[in-house]
Amino acid sequence: MxxxxxxxxxxxxxxxxxxxLPAEKLGALESAHLLGVPPETVYKTIVVIRPKPGKPIxxxxxxxxxxxxxxxxxxxxxxxxxxxxxxxxEELTGLQAGGISPLxxxxxxxxxxxxxxxxxxxxxxxxxxxxxxxxxxPVAALSELTRARFAAISTPESGNS
Numbered sequence: 001m002x003x004x005x006x007x008x009x010x011x012x013x014x015x016x017x018x019x020x021l022p023a024e025k026l027g028a029l030e031s032a033h034l035l036g037v038p039p040e041t042v043y044k045t046i047v048v049i050r051p052k053p054g055k056p057i058x059x060x061x062x063x064x065x066x067x068x069x070x071x072x073x074x075x076x077x078x079x080x081x082x083x084x085x086x087x088x089x090e091e092l093t094g095l096q097a098g099g100i101s102p103l104x105x106x107x108x109x110x111x112x113x114x115x116x117x118x119x120x121x122x123x124x125x126x127x128x129x130x131x132x133x134x135x136x137x138p139v140a141a142l143s144e145l146t147r148a149r150f151a152a153i154s155t156p157e158s159g160n161s
Contacts, residue, residue: 005103005129009137012145016137019125023132025098028063031134035125039063042125042134043118045100047089048072049082055109056092057081058102060126060142062117065154075113075151096131102146104129112148114139119150 001020009016021034032039042063047056057076059067069081086097093100093110102112103126118124118139126142128135143150 001128001133003129003133005101005133005135008103008106008145009135014137014141014145016135016141018128019134019136021132021134025096025131031125032063035134037125040117041121041123043115045102045127047084047092047100049084049088049092050076050078051080051082055111056084058100058105058110058112058146059153060102060112060114060118060148061154062115064157065115065117066157068153068155071151071155072113072153075149075153076111095129099127099130099133101127101129101135102142102148103127103135106145112146113153114143114146114148114150115154116150116152117154118142 028042028044029039032042040062043060046059046067049056073081123136125134125136
């Protein structure tokens with residue numbers, strides 16, 4: 001499966017592996033199960049809204065976790081952050097939920113914050129910018145491409161999401 005993200009990674013000579021999954025909206029945990037990999041290596045991108053005008057933040061966190069808005073606010077210097085509805089997230093990014101990816105939103109003004117836990121892995125899986133496409137790539141390449149910061153921004157989810 002080729003799309004703008006795989007073309008970009010190819011053009012930058014970034015090593016990656018693309019995985020095709022069913023095209024319905026899958027959570028990170030379902031994706032991990034289908035890929036046969038540990039859930040903590042499959043990251044999901046959560047759109048987070050700032051109180052003042054400005055582009056939303058993309059929080060890239062491990063699949064089993066949930067974004068901690070207080071930790072994220074502290075990491076980004078914001079007072080209070082809110083989560084949009086799924087529909088609002090789709091409108092803000094132009095991408096379908098389940099396909100929202102920091103790689104698909106490069107140079108569009110979104111601030112990207114990757115959970116510190118990613119540093120424990122050489123590579124992580126992220127959405128390939130559309131439903132049904134998952135990309136495994138080096139954490140260092142992801143942070144460099146997206147100009148991301150690392151911070152502790154998530155906590156383990158109680159129950160499944």
